[in-house]
Amino acid sequence: AQSVTQPDIHITVSEGASLELRCNYSYGATPYLFWYVQSPGQGLQLLLKYFSGDTLVQGIKGFEAEFKRSQSSFNLRKPSVHWSDAAEYFCAVGAREGNKLVFGAGTILRVKS
């Protein structure tokens, strides 16, 4: 069975600073990996996804993530954080044959000015 660990419950960064949110997954084969963002009062929005090929994937809003098979990780990065990035971020894994996603517990990002 798949599982996802997001080790950081909360992260605070200064506006303009770089960001890295950690995600580790457990799955026996090559997974499908996703990052979603949830802003207050908003539905979950897909930031980016990895299926195969280039291990560095680009997403919306200037985010990117890198798949590292050897570390079972899919960390999310952004070079310069904006105040509007404050939200909760979820990493998710899906089986290639399946129809459901398994989400991590989320990381709450706070941006200080």
Place this chain on the structure above:
Amino acid sequence: GAGVSQTPSNKVTEKGKYVELRCDPISGHTALYWYRQSLGQGPEFLIYFQGTGAADDSGLPNDRFFAVRPEGSVSTLKIQRTERGDSAVYLCASSLHGGVYNSPLHFGNGTRLTVT
């Protein structure tokens, strides 16, 4: 265009009561999902519909939970004899096709259920 719509946005009910939560997916989306998000947790899969049929209901916690999608569009999640542990945000998502690979999930804003 319109996104996934969930009603009501908030529902407060007493322990033991029956509740129905409604989801209107994006028009033309054949796949519909229900997830549950408890406080401090990520969304947890409940059930997946492809068209009118429940293709995977392995996430439903017990037989008090039931969902239907009779015409392949609107779906209703039904909870009988509600318990305080059912309190959570219930999320609905739809996608053009089924399968995590084929098309991305579009989530609604959720229904916050509180059982007192």
